Amino acid sequence: MKIFNDFSTYKSNKKTFVTLGTFDGVHVGHQKVIKNLVESAKLNNATSVLLTFFPHPKMVLQNNTTIKLINTIDERTKLLEKIGLENLVIQQFTEEFSNKTALDFVKTVLINKLNILTLIIGYDHHFGKNRKGNFKQLETYGSELNFSVQEISQQDIDNSAVSSTKIRKAIESGEIEKANTYLGYSYMLTGNVVKGRNLGEKIGFPTANLHIKETYKLLPKTGAYVVSSEIENTTVFGMMNIGFRPTVSGKHQTIEIHFFNFNKNLYNKTIQINVLSFLREEQKFNSVEKLKKQLHKDKENSLNIINGMLFDL
Numbered sequence: 001m002k003i004f005n006d007f008s009t010y011k012s013n014k015k016t017f018v019t020l021g022t023f024d025g026v027h028v029g030h031q032k033v034i035k036n037l038v039e040s041a042k043l044n045n046a047t048s049v050l051l052t053f054f055p056h057p058k059m060v061l062q063n064n065t066t067i068k069l070i071n072t073i074d075e076r077t078k079l080l081e082k083i084g085l086e087n088l089v090i091q092q093f094t095e096e097f098s099n100k101t102a103l104d105f106v107k108t109v110l111i112n113k114l115n116i117l118t119l120i121i122g123y124d125h126h127f128g129k130n131r132k133g134n135f136k137q138l139e140t141y142g143s144e145l146n147f148s149v150q151e152i153s154q155q156d157i158d159n160s161a162v163s164s165t166k167i168r169k170a171i172e173s174g175e176i177e178k179a180n181t182y183l184g185y186s187y188m189l190t191g192n193v194v195k196g197r198n199l200g201e202k203i204g205f206p207t208a209n210l211h212i213k214e215t216y217k218l219l220p221k222t223g224a225y226v227v228s229s230e231i232e233n234t235t236v237f238g239m240m241n242i243g244f245r246p247t248v249s250g251k252h253q254t255i256e257i258h259f260f261n262f263n264k265n266l267y268n269k270t271i272q273i274n275v276l277s278f279l280r281e282e283q284k285f286n287s288v289e290k291l292k293k294q295l296h297k298d299k300e301n302s303l304n305i306i307n308g309m310l311f312d313l
């Protein structure tokens with residue numbers, strides 16, 4: 001997959017099939033649209049292009065710094081590549097860009113830069129200044145400027161019963177299995193391993209402390225989770241705690257992962273954590289010894305869940 005960080009840098013002699021949007025989550029509904037895009041482009045000797053925007057338009061237009069996204073832009077890129085998309089254009093979303101009229105967007109971006117043959121969009125898609133551009137308007141522009149427009153019907157979208165909003169709510173409430181079903185993959189957290197206070201190591205449960213630099217990344221609710229990670233081409237399982245460590249008077253939220261049967265140094269390495277299942281709420285214990293006993297129970301429960309997952313495979 002070729003990646004372009006601005007539509008102005010895109011170059012191709014081939015005609016294109018294009019879809020556009022934020023595609024946060026790249027969930028099963030999104031995947032259906034993108035696979036259709038890729039297959040349609042190949043059948044017409046064209047190339048597939050997805051135009052996405054970053055930061056999220058709401059972050060810019062509403063100055064909404066509280067919005068949380070399912071994927072970081074790097075995670076979204078990796079997911080799109082797995083589906084088989086040929087070209088990804090990540091357009092920086094600015095107030096100036098938002099002021100493009102629908103016709104200006106069609107001419108300067110879709111026609112002049114992306115060399116469009118067909119645009120595939122959802123039935124309710126709006127774009128351009130004040131979101132005035134819609135499907136009917138695009139059809140008119142298409143007939144005038146020699147490109148076609150395909151609409152993803154309301155039935156196709158509604159039948160998928162999936163939306164980024166539903167997935168965010170599931171993640172926030174700890175319903176990880178439901179979120180993973182909607183996503184079509186395990187929800188992921190990607191970050192750097194940083195030094196902690198080594199409290200886990202002192203009680204026999206050393207942890208990798210994960211720092212996620214993207215503040216807009218959505219985190220599951222506080223609690224303990226079953227997780228996995230691919231480390232040095234090997235799948236490693238473990239359990240993760242997201243929370244404030246009340247038993248040891250923690251003051252800041254942390255993400256700590258204890259891997260099973262693994263003791264290599266991960267400091268300063270970037271790892272991806274796949275969140276598989278919710279274990280329990282975060283608790284405050286009366287002593288570190290009681291916390292240690294609970295961690296042994298958590299490990300046992302985690303291994304049972306993991307064995308069940310592997311057996312299902």
